[in-house]
Amino acid sequence: MELLTIPARRGLALKLDQGRSFAVVNTHGGQVVDFWAFAADDLTEHLSMRHTRNAHYRLAPRPGDRLVSNRRRTMLTMTADTSPGVHDTLIPCCDAARYAELGHPGHDNCADNMREALRTLGLEPPEPPAPFNLFMNIPVAADGALSAEAPVAGPGDEVLFRAETPLVAVFSACPHDIMPVNGPGGPTEAHIRLES
Amino acid sequence: MELLTIPARRGLALKLDQGRSFAVVNTHGGQVVDFWAFAADDLTEHLSMRHTRNAHYRLAPRPGDRLVSNRRRTMLTMTADTSPGVHDTLIPCCDAARYAELGHPGHDNCADNMREALRTLGLEPPEPPAPFNLFMNIPVAADGALSAEAPVAGPGDEVLFRAETPLVAVFSACPHDIMPVNGPGGPTEAHIRLES
Numbered sequence: 001m002e003l004l005t006i007p008a009r010r011g012l013a014l015k016l017d018q019g020r021s022f023a024v025v026n027t028h029g030g031q032v033v034d035f036w037a038f039a040a041d042d043l044t045e046h047l048s049m050r051h052t053r054n055a056h057y058r059l060a061p062r063p064g065d066r067l068v069s070n071r072r073r074t075m076l077t078m079t080a081d082t083s084p085g086v087h088d089t090l091i092p093c094c095d096a097a098r099y100a101e102l103g104h105p106g107h108d109n110c111a112d113n114m115r116e117a118l119r120t121l122g123l124e125p126p127e128p129p130a131p132f133n134l135f136m137n138i139p140v141a142a143d144g145a146l147s148a149e150a151p152v153a154g155p156g157d158e159v160l161f162r163a164e165t166p167l168v169a170v171f172s173a174c175p176h177d178i179m180p181v182n183g184p185g186g187p188t189e190a191h192i193r194l195e196s
Numbered sequence: 197m198e199l200l201t202i203p204a205r206r207g208l209a210l211k212l213d214q215g216r217s218f219a220v221v222n223t224h225g226g227q228v229v230d231f232w233a234f235a236a237d238d239l240t241e242h243l244s245m246r247h248t249r250n251a252h253y254r255l256a257p258r259p260g261d262r263l264v265s266n267r268r269r270t271m272l273t274m275t276a277d278t279s280p281g282v283h284d285t286l287i288p289c290c291d292a293a294r295y296a297e298l299g300h301p302g303h304d305n306c307a308d309n310m311r312e313a314l315r316t317l318g319l320e321p322p323e324p325p326a327p328f329n330l331f332m333n334i335p336v337a338a339d340g341a342l343s344a345e346a347p348v349a350g351p352g353d354e355v356l357f358r359a360e361t362p363l364v365a366v367f368s369a370c371p372h373d374i375m376p377v378n379g380p381g382g383p384t385e386a387h388i389r390l391e392s
Contacts, residue, residue, distance in 0.1 A: 050245075050288040050326050059286075059340035070323065072293040090255075090286075092246040097268040127266065130246050130326075140336055144255035 009175035011113030021195040029155035030183020032174040034131040040166035049089040049130040083157035088136035108175035205371035207309030217391040225351035226379020228370040230327035236362035245285040245326040279353035284332035304371035
């Protein structure tokens with residue numbers, strides 16, 4: 001067992017062998033963690049939210065569901081979820097252009113966190129794919145309207161995954177503090193627990 | 197005014213000047229049309245469903261809404277919609293891997309249609325971005341379950357757009373005939389009406 005920190009407002013990238021299990025831990029509660037996964041030998045194959053929605057005909061996967069790539073290959077299994085199970089697959093990662101729109105140019109953002117994290121592994125970052133926004137609370141109204149609400153996940157809630165192929169996994173502790181995307185405690189650190 | 201045919205089960209690509217208006221016409225009713233748009237001078241910038249959802253906090257755009265790129269730049273405006281307004285932004289285009297999963301290897305598919313259509317313009321096709329699935333009826337239940345239902349759009353229903361930047365637009369008359377994605381009339385042709 002090894003505990004890795006995703007620093008508040010920052011990213012983390014790591015290589016995962018096939019069969020490796022890991023938990024994404026909402027250490028202090030209320031923190032959104034953007035999650036991407038890439039095939040270790042070819043970053044053009046990546047975890048795809050729209051193909052995963054298509055695989056299960058659900059907005060977001062649940063424990064037991066496989067998560068698939070843009071080539072419909074199984075990348076991960078979600079093996080458990082101790083949180084209330086509220087996660088988002090609809091909204092892109094925040095980026096420099098988004099904060100400029102919101103009147104906060106130069107703000108920390110998940111897209112740059114993803115890029116910097118991949119560079120720590122010596123990898124050239126691609127355009128950010130759609131992230132799996134763990135713990136992000138985007139209710140969908142009956143008429144198709146979306147809203148951004150604070151996460152309902154509490155301190156210590158976690159989602160467990162198993163890598164089903166060799167992966168590069170990237171996480172960003174979302175730095176959003178303009179809309180109520182993260183809880184009232186503001187952006188905090190989160191953790192990755194690697195199972196032995 | 198010029199009327200172009202998207203042949204049944206096939207694709208169509210065309211270049212559109214900034215300011216050009218066009219209608220996607222559901223000629224016979226019940227037909228899904230997958231729609232992509234790329235910046236004419238850089239195919240790595242493309243219409244993005246997740247960034248468009250983020251721009252309006254809605255599952256799908258409505259008349260008056262701008263449609264934005266993966267760089268959050270306005271690509272198109274949806275200027276009118278004579279259909280009931282049921283369109284999908286959640287499901288990827290069908291592709292060879294999907295039909296293999298469904299037990300129909302070698303089936304016509306929207307991904308290959310997109311590629312072949314771009315090649316008719318001498319362009320090297322990128323990985324298919326998320327399409328705007330016009331007229332596709334994917335109800336979202338309160339618990340996040342999706343379903344695939346026949347379109348509610350009738351014969352002659354159309355969605356009008358204005359190009360807000362020089363574009364390459366690609367359309368595919370979806371050839372899906374395994375699940376009830378298209379209406380009971382089966383995959384049919386559709387049309388693009390270019391306004392003068």
